[in-house]
Amino acid sequence: MSGINMSETPLRLAVLLSGNGSNLQALIDAIESKQLPGVEIALVVSNNPNAYGLQRALKHALPAIYLPWGPANVPQKTEMSENETRLTSLLRLFQVDFIVLAGWMRILSAPFLEQFPHRVINLHPALLPDDGTGSTYITKDGTEIPVFRGLRAVRQALDAGIKVTGSTIHYVTPEVDAGPVICREEVAVESEDTEESLHERVKVVEHRLIVEAVRKLNRRDAITEHLPYDKITEH
Structure with a gap:
């Protein structure tokens, strides 16, 4: 590549x-x-x-x-x-x-x-910590929520009764949904939400985030303390 x-x-x-x-x-x-x-x-x-x-x-x-x-x-x-x-x-x-x-x-x-290496990215319909690891995430209002990984992340968010979920674009690692984050955005969970309605709102955010993530990659500023510049340029 x-x-x-x-x-x-x-x-x-x-x-x-x-x-x-x-x-x-x-x-x-x-x-x-x-x-x-x-x-x-x-x-x-x-x-x-x-x-x-x-x-x-x-x-x-x-x-x-x-x-x-x-x-x-x-x-x-x-x-x-x-x-x-x-x-x-x-x-x-x-x-x-x-x-x-x-x-x-x-x-x-x-x-x-x-x-x-560091050239595969993924969209995940939940909020992940900066480095992708860990079992909790702190929302913008300071609330600590569980991290949901895997195929049922939207359903898990509803079952947990949390008020905020979201979407994350992250680098892919061998551990599922556990790579360093490129960008993410929170999505409010409404009281009347079904899995389908919540997932649709998350998808709207995904469409915006994937463009943002690719723009960052192209500008070479998809860089975090968890994935240094020299790591994303090596091959």
């Missing part, structure tokens, strides 16, 4: 998705409206042949590939799965700089992530 954008060479993104692709659409819209100068989507990959995100990509003349991801090819701790090996080849073929997991419903192994 090439280095972070330091010239007029566009920052090339791969977007990995499994479903609707609304966050892909947010990136497409931002690029086409000149909100993300110097950024282009080089490749869209889905493990689901029926993912509408693939159609979104094709409508905008973007390379869109269905990559079968069978359950027999589960990532191992010491080596990449066959699926990941094929994905790695695609990413290198398309000269991708950063990988955006936008509703990608598969876990990526540590050996895969080691191929692309």
Whole structure:
């Protein structure tokens, strides 16, 4: 993978998705409206042949590939799965700089992530601490709330009865939903919220945050004390 954008060479993104692709659409819209100068989507990959995100990509003349991801090819701790090996080849073929997991419903192994250090980011529908680790988060009003990880984060927020949840964009590490944070935003939980209604409001925030995160990556200021500059530029 090439280095972070330091010239007029566009920052090339791969977007990995499994479903609707609304966050892909947010990136497409931002690029086409000149909100993300110097950024282009080089490749869209889905493990689901029926993912509408693939159609979104094709409508905008973007390379869109269905990559079968069978359950027999589960990532191992010491080596990449066959699926990941094929994905790695695609990413290198398309000269991708950063990988955006936008509703990608598969876990990526540590050996895969080691191929692309600090170049894989994920959207998570809950608030994560700055360094991604820990079991609690302090909201803007000083309230301590649990950290919800995994696929049921929105449901967990409702079940816990908290008043604030949100969305986080973070670097991907081998530990699920535990990487350093790039940006995040709080979302109020309303008394009448269902899982669906709350998730829809979180998605609105996600669409804004993913654009902000990519802008930071392109400007080379997606830097925190937990992920120094030299770490995000090495490869």
